[in-house]
Amino acid sequence: MSFLYLLKNSVNSLLAHKMRSFLTMLGMIIGIAAVLIIMSIGASAQDLILGQIRSVGSNLIGILPGASDENGPPATALGITVTTLKFDDALALAKKENVPHALAVAAYVKGTGTISWQNRNVDTSITGTTASYLDVEDTEVEFGRFFSTEEENDYSRVVVLGSQTYDDLFAGQDPIGQTVKIKREQFKVIGVMKERGAVAFQSQDNQIFIPVKTAQKILLGINHLGFIRLRVDDTKNLDESTEAIKATLREQHEINDPTKDDFSVRNVQQALSVLTGVTDALKFFLVAIAAIALIVGGIGIMNIMLVSVNERIREIGLRKALGATSANIQIQFLLETVVIAFGGGLIGTTLGLLLAALVAVVANYLGYTWHFIVTIDSVILASSVSIIIGLIFGLYPARKAAKLDPIEALRYE
Amino acid sequence: MPTLIKITNLTKDYVNDEVVTNVLTGVSFEINAGEFVAIMGPSGSGKSTLMHILGFLDRLTDGLYQFEGKDVSEFTDDQLASLRNKKVGFVFQSYNLLAKTTVLDNVRLPLIYSGRPQKEINELAQNAVLAVGLVHRTNHLSNQLSGGESQRVAIARALVNDPKVIFADEPTGNLDSRSGSQIMEILENLNNEGRTIILVTHELDTASHARRIIRLRDGQIVSDEQVANRRSAKEGELRK
Structure with missing residues (x-):
């Protein structure tokens, strides 16, 4: 058969x-x-x-305010404002002797607001950051320039527009040197960012960037940071750098007991x-x-x-x-x-x-x-x-x- | 002619809900190769049961059945299946063709289980179709055939493995007399060529085509005699 x-x-x-x-x-x-x-x-x-x-970059380390289980959601994601992270922490992390493998450190505060020019208004998200933003995020300005550390320290009222926000507000006209209003405060446009697309499902282009101290003092009225990002030279140094960051911050915050940490450190590998x-x-x-x-x-x-x-x-x-x-x-x-x-x-x-x-x-x-x-x-x-x-x-x-x-x-x- | 089938004191009981029915009560006879035997009897006489036992479809309760000198009760089920496949061919009253299947595929069916190579299977099947005169119907489906044609396909299927015995169980029962005599003619011709035929019927007309008639009643043989005035299918047709 x-x-x-x-x-x-x-x-x-x-x-x-x-x-x-x-x-x-x-x-x-x-x-x-x-x-x-x-x-x-x-x-x-x-x-x-x-x-x-990965588009964020796999050798980034994020430092968030507030303690959290490393595998659980950060406190800030639950809508709790934690004010333990300060600008001085970012400065400490940027020092070579503290975190040897750090290439760049950027501090961030986030907010939303309306930006207006002439009779146009655009709702956008406001990122207050440091001049090192370009190095940490591995991005560039399309035209104009990003703000400098001096402008950061001088509380300069300068703004760099995300490509989307630029399109919405200026519709192709030259924005450099124009004065815009953000939350009724006047700012001078100095640059436009290159288009980046969505990173981690967030549009990076519908944003404006201003110096972090300016954002803290003039727009948001706070003196803490939202988060800090740190780029290390190589992914193999992520764990070592994470430990160095923790040690530095404990020293900054005078914490002896690691279980009482008032910050959390996460890297992309972990998140992955x-x-x-x-x-x-x-x-x-x-x-x-x-x-x-x-x-x-x-x-x-x-x-x-x-x-x-x-x-x-x-x-x-x-x-x-x-x-x-x-x-x-x-x-x-x-x-x-x-x-x-x-x-x-x-x-x-x-x-x-x-x-x-x-x-x-x-x-x-x-x-x-x-x-x-x-x-x-x-x-x-x-x-x-x-x-x-x-x-x-x-x-x-x-x-x-x-x-x-x-x-x-x-x-x- | 050598003895092909020898049964001695064969009995068969059926047990149904603890009620025992004695279908066959001590039947003995011998059939030689080349014989054309009709087993006759009214319904309930046990003739079908006898045919099933002789054709390896059923097992006896007691007694001895020797086929080609071997005790059949010693064979396993698979060996019986092999005997059915190689030594016997069946022709049933209701043809039992596979529905919606071509004539050739129906005839091929026993060969499928014979383990022969595909090429030989096709040759043998075509020859068997030729032998029953249905070449023009080779690729017709079984449900497109008349009763007489269906029964001829069944005969071709019974022949295709070149069996020792052909069992025909009321082969003309569902046919008109003309088709019936065609079938009987084919069976006669097969017998004339030397093949053993065992015919089970309750019609004397059909039985009288055989050379020998065994009559059963209530599970016992009442007579076993050679046919004096044997009918021929051809003559029967001429008389009409």
Whole structure:
């Protein structure tokens, strides 16, 4: 009995009941499609998020005010204002003897406000930072210049516009030297930043940059910092630098007990591993749900195969009368189930990939750099899972068919 | 002619809900190779059960069944399947063709389980279709055939493995008399070529095509005799 004959036989018996075969496959189709969609979209989303984070730079260290679990959210993310981080801390961190691997340190305060020029008003986010911003963030001005350390210390009222804010406010006109109003205070435009796109899902272009001390004193009326960022020379020095930063800040804040830290230090590597952990857990959860769908699909197939065995009792009897052994019959029905399950898997794979591709098209249309990712693993997984489900859920109907007594089967009406 | 089938004191009981039915109660006979035997009897006489046992579809309860000198009760189920495949061919009253399957594929069916190479399978199947005169129907589906044609396909299927015995269970039961005599003619020709035929029927007309008639009643042989006035299918047709 050749495998090819059996295969042909299975396909023919499926084609004999096209609608029923399709409905039987439906559970498999949905389950497998779900697995592929989850795996493909999951991989794409992870790629997108990691890409966003990497675009910040993987050798950055962030220093946030307030203590927090290194893997949990920072206090500031929960809407709590913590005022423990001061400008002097940034100065201390910038000293070579404190953090030897630091290339640049920038201090930040953040706010929002309306910027106006002539009769135009634009809502924007205000970043007060230091002249070292360009080095830390690895970015450039498009035209004009960034402010200097002198302007920083002089509380100069100068502003550098993000590319989006510039477009909205000046619509292509030369802004350099123009006076704009931010929160009713007058500032002189000295430069426009290069377009950066979204970094970590935040537009970097709808922003304005002013010296940090100016922002603290004139616009926000505070004397603490939002956060500090530090660029190290190499990612392999991240951990060492993190420890150096902690030591420096403890000295600054006169803390002897590390559990009483009033700051937290995070680096991008850490953030990446936390995020990868979260997305992996999510993926695992979704795949578990898809697995339930597949089991339900498998039971559906088993059900129909049992009906099919009952319908074909005479055929089974005839085959036995003509010399088929029980094993022959068992293999025939098992293969038929596998063909249904695998067929469903194949359709599900195609459907899943089509939907994942559609998501990619839509996401790209919406402006995300979304890569359509199909790993060969996921296709192999889907195929083998569907075959295994066919084998598992085909076994019982196939054994039932094989056990039939040929005379009973032949007599059956 | 050598003895092909020898049964001695064969009994068969069916147990159904703890009620024992004695279907066959001590049947003995011998059939030689090349014979054309009709097993006759009213319904319930046990003739179908006897045919199932002789054709390795069922096992006996007691007694001895020797096929080609070997004790059949010693064979395993798989060995019986192999015997059904290689030594016997069945023709059923209701043809039992696979639905929506071509004539050739139906005829091929026993060969599928014979382990022969594909090329030989196709050759043998085509020859068997030729032998029953259905070459023009080779690729027709089984449900497009008339009753007579269906039964000829069944005969081709029974022949295709070149069996020692062909069992025909009421082969003309579902056919009009014309198709019926065509079928009997084919069986006669096969017997004339030397093949052993065992025919199960309750119609004397059909049984009288055989050379020997064994009559059963209530699970026992009531008579076993050679046919004096043997009918020929061809003559039967000429008389009409």
